[in-house]
Amino acid sequence: MVDAHRTFVIVGGGLAGAKAAETLRAEGFTGRVILIGDERDHPYERPALSKDYLAGTAERGSVFVHEPAWYARAEVELHLGQPAVRLDRDTRTVELGDGARVHYDALLLATGAEPRRLDVPGTDLAGVHHLRRLAHADRLRGVLAGLGRDNGHLVVAGAGWIGLEVAAAARTYGAEVTVIETLPTPLHSALGPEMGEILADLHREHGVRFRFGTRITEIVGQDSQVLAVRTEDGDEHPAHTVLAAIGAAPRISLARTAGLELAEESIGGIAVDASLRTSDPHIHAAGDVAAFHHPLFDTRLRVEHWANALHGGPAAARAMLGQEVVHDRIPYFFSDQYGMSMEYSGWAPPGSYDQMVVRGDVGKREFVAFWLHEERVLAGLNANVRDVTDPIQRLVRSGRRTDPEKLADPSVPLDDLAGD
Numbered sequence: 419m420v421d422a423h424r425t426f427v428i429v430g431g432g433l434a435g436a437k438a439a440e441t442l443r444a445e446g447f448t449g450r451v452i453l454i455g456d457e458r459d460h461p462y463e464r465p466a467l468s469k470d471y472l473a474g475t476a477e478r479g480s481v482f483v484h485e486p487a488w489y490a491r492a493e494v495e496l497h498l499g500q501p502a503v504r505l506d507r508d509t510r511t512v513e514l515g516d517g518a519r520v521h522y523d524a525l526l527l528a529t530g531a532e533p534r535r536l537d538v539p540g541t542d543l544a545g546v547h548h549l550r551r552l553a554h555a556d557r558l559r560g561v562l563a564g565l566g567r568d569n570g571h572l573v574v575a576g577a578g579w580i581g582l583e584v585a586a587a588a589r590t591y592g593a594e595v596t597v598i599e600t601l602p603t604p605l606h607s608a609l610g611p612e613m614g615e616i617l618a619d620l621h622r623e624h625g626v627r628f629r630f631g632t633r634i635t636e637i638v639g640q641d642s643q644v645l646a647v648r649t650e651d652g653d654e655h656p657a658h659t660v661l662a663a664i665g666a667a668p669r670i671s672l673a674r675t676a677g678l679e680l681a682e683e684s685i686g687g688i689a690v691d692a693s694l695r696t697s698d699p700h701i702h703a704a705g706d707v708a709a710f711h712h713p714l715f716d717t718r719l720r721v722e723h724w725a726n727a728l729h730g731g732p733a734a735a736r737a738m739l740g741q742e743v744v745h746d747r748i749p750y751f752f753s754d755q756y757g758m759s760m761e762y763s764g765w766a767p768p769g770s771y772d773q774m775v776v777r778g779d780v781g782k783r784e785f786v787a788f789w790l791h792e793e794r795v796l797a798g799l800n801a802n803v804r805d806v807t808d809p810i811q812r813l814v815r816s817g818r819r820t821d822p823e824k825l826a827d828p829s830v831p832l833d834d835l836a837g838d
């Protein structure tokens with residue numbers, strides 16, 4: 419069938435979905451492109467929602483993937499504020515919340531993830547927040563400013579990236595902040611205890627209190643207001659607002675009810691191959707929701723990071739057009755906290771590495787940390803050191819043995835170690 423007569427439907431108006439639409443047009447696809455998103459806002463990028471937008475230093479307009487007029491120019495038909503509620507693979511149709519049905523020749527599921535909720539009494543109180551959407555950030559911004567004015571207290575459940583970034587933003591408003599985390603350090607499973615300690619110190623210097631190794635058992639409230647948080651060790655922590663930042667769950671309900679293959683529960687998401695194709699050849703998945711086989715690490719990964727949506731959406735679009743695609747980017751993540759900028763490249767889950775090497779000055783928070791297995795670099799994190807992502811990624815990709823002493827020696831250029 420010629421392109422002009424084909425309809426490509428994208429469910430999910432986030433970064434992966436919007437970038438896929440852009441790529442379809444950039445690759446010359448002349449058929450219909452329909453983008454369905456359940457949020458009312460045009461597709462936007464989420465990182466600023468826990469950083470400069472939340473702290474009040476970035477404009478709302480700066481977060482959008484494209485300006486609204488772009489969609490009309492690119493002839494991308496938008497259905498915003500409209501969930502896709504059912505997927506019928508036999509008739510190749512997607513049903514929307516208002517009952518409308520859209521036929522597809524190829525479908526991309528880019529439905530992202532949603533925040534996990536605390537399963538404790540009091541979780542439905544009005545002062546308990548989650549942060550995924552622009553609307554959440556709009557609300558939380560006002561709340562943090564109010565806490566800052568009134569010496570109010572924020573309790574953050576979870577010392578992951580979002581929890582820490584919100585803690586940092588809350589401190590810039592002057593709010594009192596306590597972070598409660600079940601594991602012994604922040605970002606324990608993402609970065610391990612060594613880097614976790616460094617981040618905990620950074621936050622303590624800025625006045626954040628931590629409670630590690632315990633969990634919230636109850637959010638105490640009255641008249642829908644939060645008053646305190648109880649932890650399993652029997653302590654009570656004053657709180658006016660709670661942010662539940664305990665991770666996100668991939669949005670797989672459409673895929674599940676349509677019978678698409680899902681990844682094992684420990685990974686979650688929709689199972690796709692290295693070209694991001696699902697178990698149905700007419701359907702691809704990209705971004706946070708896609709659990710893809712990564713050829714380099716020879717394992718299935720689901721990457722809840724901005725860069726994976728940025729590149730995964732376009733990769734899926736090219737695959738939908740019939741091009742040969744291998745989505746084998748090195749996972750990449752960035753964060754900013756109190757002006758400390760960090761970039762992480764690679765994949766080094768707990769138990770995968772046997773050595774850590776640091777080059778630079780941890781005390782000054784200007785360093786690159788490497789995670790190694792048998793002297794092969796699995797991942798690297800650069801903190802306040804710029805322009806080293808390329809050699810770090812080349813080191814990871816090469817899989818070659820690297821002398822740890824040279825890796826730790828700032829006088830040996832990383833480019834020399836990384837090779838071509």
Ligand SMILES: Cc1cc2nc3c(=O)[nH]c(=O)nc-3n(C[C@H](O)[C@H](O)[C@H](O)COP(=O)(O)OP(=O)(O)OC[C@H]3O[C@@H](n4cnc5c(N)ncnc54)[C@H](O)[C@@H]3O)c2cc1C
Binds near residue numbers: 435456672722752
């Ligand atoms: C607060 C915050 C800060 C972050 N900061 C960073 C960072 O600093 N660095 C980094 O690398 N990553 C960061 N991330 C992660 C990054 O934003 C995500 O990896 C990225 O948004 C994933 O894009 P996506 O398009 O796959 O999914 P999403 O951005 O979640 O978009 C999916 C969209 O699909 C919609 N949708 C879902 N189901 C349906 C349906 N049935 N019908 C219609 N629409 C549907 C959703 O509502 C959503 O709008 C952050 C995330 C958050 C929440």
